Amino acid sequence: MASLQQLVEYCDTLLGVADYQDYAPNGLQVEGRGEVRRIVSGVTASQALIEAAIERQADLLLVHHGYFWKGESPVITGIKQRRIRALLAHNISLLAYHLPLDGHAALGNNAQLGRLLGITVEGRFGSGPGGGIAMWGTFSQPLSPADLAARLGERLGREPLLLEGDGRPVRRIGWCSGGAEGYLEQAAALGLDAYISGELAEPTMHIARELGIHYLAAGHHATERYGVQALGDHLADHFAVENYFVDLPNPA
Numbered sequence: 001m002a003s004l005q006q007l008v009e010y011c012d013t014l015l016g017v018a019d020y021q022d023y024a025p026n027g028l029q030v031e032g033r034g035e036v037r038r039i040v041s042g043v044t045a046s047q048a049l050i051e052a053a054i055e056r057q058a059d060l061l062l063v064h065h066g067y068f069w070k071g072e073s074p075v076i077t078g079i080k081q082r083r084i085r086a087l088l089a090h091n092i093s094l095l096a097y098h099l100p101l102d103g104h105a106a107l108g109n110n111a112q113l114g115r116l117l118g119i120t121v122e123g124r125f126g127s128g129p130g131g132g133i134a135m136w137g138t139f140s141q142p143l144s145p146a147d148l149a150a151r152l153g154e155r156l157g158r159e160p161l162l163l164e165g166d167g168r169p170v171r172r173i174g175w176c177s178g179g180a181e182g183y184l185e186q187a188a189a190l191g192l193d194a195y196i197s198g199e200l201a202e203p204t205m206h207i208a209r210e211l212g213i214h215y216l217a218a219g220h221h222a223t224e225r226y227g228v229q230a231l232g233d234h235l236a237d238h239f240a241v242e243n244y245f246v247d248l249p250n251p252a
């Protein structure tokens with residue numbers, strides 16, 4: 001068991017929240033009961049994930065995508081009202097970490113993704129503290145773009161979309177989980193052979209072709225399952241609380 005305050009302070013410090021400029025508040029977003037025995041963790045604080053937390057009698061819901069995004073309406077109506085009402089009615093806290101949970105050197109989405117794919121991390125790019133939240137690294141053996149796509153599909157349980165640049169094999173590769181296709185040009189400027197992120201917009205195919213870099217859209221949800229899981233498991237070890245990761249499939 002842990003006190004909510006202790007647990008939140010620990011996470012804020014561990015993830016270096018104060019170093020980030022983000023689109024949503026990182027840390028405690030909805031305050032529930034003061035003691036935490038059981039955590040349910042998941043990618044997005046949807047109604048379905050809240051229902052899963054209620055069913056498992058969680059004290060705290062730990063997510064990567066919480067609420068109160070910049071540009072979103074600040075009023076609590078509709079979907080947002082129903083979600084927050086359910087949390088408050090069951091005294092469940094909502095703890096959300098966005099960019100700090102992408103960038104953390106060991107527990108972050110990108111560190112975990114690198115490990116899962118068998119890449120040795122060599123450096124960082126993109127934006128954010130410590131050189132940026134995106135990572136680049138090397139495979140010990142070069143892979144063909146098709147073999148890389150197959151490895152992604154097998155390890156993430158979701159087929160990626162592969163946009164081939166030129167025909168080169170992949171040895172040096174960059175990646176950033178979620179909606180980070182915007183770093184593709186930076187990845188090409190670093191001389192990387194391929195870049196992985198979650199989503200795919202129309203201009204990306206032309207950019208990949210014209211810069212000669214392979215781009216793989218591996219799924220926003222599929223690439224962001226791992227950080228919150230690693231953080232939840234870490235908290236379970238550190239505080240003797242329980243963590244149940246709940247994966248609610250999302251093809252996007």
Ligand SMILES: [Zn+2]
Pocket residue numbers: 065177178179220224
């Ligand atoms: Zn995301």
